[in-house]
Amino acid sequence: MKPSKQPPQEVEERLGTLVELEAWLRTPMLVLSALWLVLVVAELAWGENLLLSTLGTVIWVIFLIEFALRLALAPDRLAFLRANWLSVIALIAPAFRLLRGIRVLRFARAARGLRLVRVVGTANRGMNALRGAMRRRGLGYVLALTGLVNLLGAAGMYAFERAPEVEGGFSGFADALWWTSMVLTTMGSAYWPVTAEGRVLCLMLSVYAFAVFGYITAAFASFFVGRDAEERTGGAKS
Structure with missing residues (x-):
């Protein structure tokens, strides 16, 4: 990995801002992670409905914004993505739910594969939330x-x-x-x-x-x- 070309002072400022952001978002993201867990379990166990899908989409967008902010503040974005690769996959997977018109996604195998990714990604987010709490x-x-x-x-x-x-x-x-x-x-x-x-x-x-x-x-x-x-x-x- 190539060394960062950013001045040391700028790197420290970015890290400090990132730490402050994560500390400020810890409690609300913990609550949203718990709610996300409940929604995923409910959808997998009892099927989807409009209310669950809408709440899930809203929380997913919030997760995307939070991850984008952390990525923008990270001094080394490539290292940040490598350290959070599972979170990246978990954030990408729900996007395919918005593309149900694509024929390939109508196959049961593709749908089950996305469900597996969602389960693993949700477990990863829950683990991170517990670790922070x-x-x-x-x-x-x-x-x-x-x-x-x-x-x-x-x-x-x-x-x-x-x-x-x-x-x-x-x-x-x-x-x-x-x-x-x-x-x-x-x-x-x-x-x-x-x-x-x-x-x-x-x-x-x-x-x-x-x-x-x-x-x-x-x-x-x-x-x-x-x-x-x-x-x-x-x-x-x-």
Whole structure:
């Protein structure tokens, strides 16, 4: 990567302005990210309607403006785009919803592919929002993130593997939520996805479960061992 040709003072001013902007927008963007998550889950689980689509479009435009402002203030725009490539994809994907007249987008495979991108992008935005809201990224952060992944994963799996479109698929969102919970607890289930998008999402959920389940188990074990040690110490002193 080529070094920046901007004067050091200008780079510092840009960084300072960018930090101030992100601090000022942290709370409203956190609220919008939570609302966006609810809208995505609702649309995937129960289908689209005019109200949800309108609210989603308004929030998406706000996200575009916020990202454009951060990009304009970034001293190195190429590095900024590389660091936020998933956010870029997540912001581009909803634009295809405005182009439904294009014939290729009428195919079910293209629609499911865009849904998968939307699920992953929403999870990424939710993760960033949680990271900004919770300064100490300990057990509470991991549990909150796992709940977010569970909810989004269930909505995505229900959209991809819905019965009767898929033989043996989920008959309701509650079934998909239970199935995703079993995957995240590494217990598994008798049902395995049929569609390509469902299999990709299932793989992502399994990798996430493998990465965090050991941490959560160790954290709970440490908590109970610590309490047991405190009780023994207190009993010995008395």
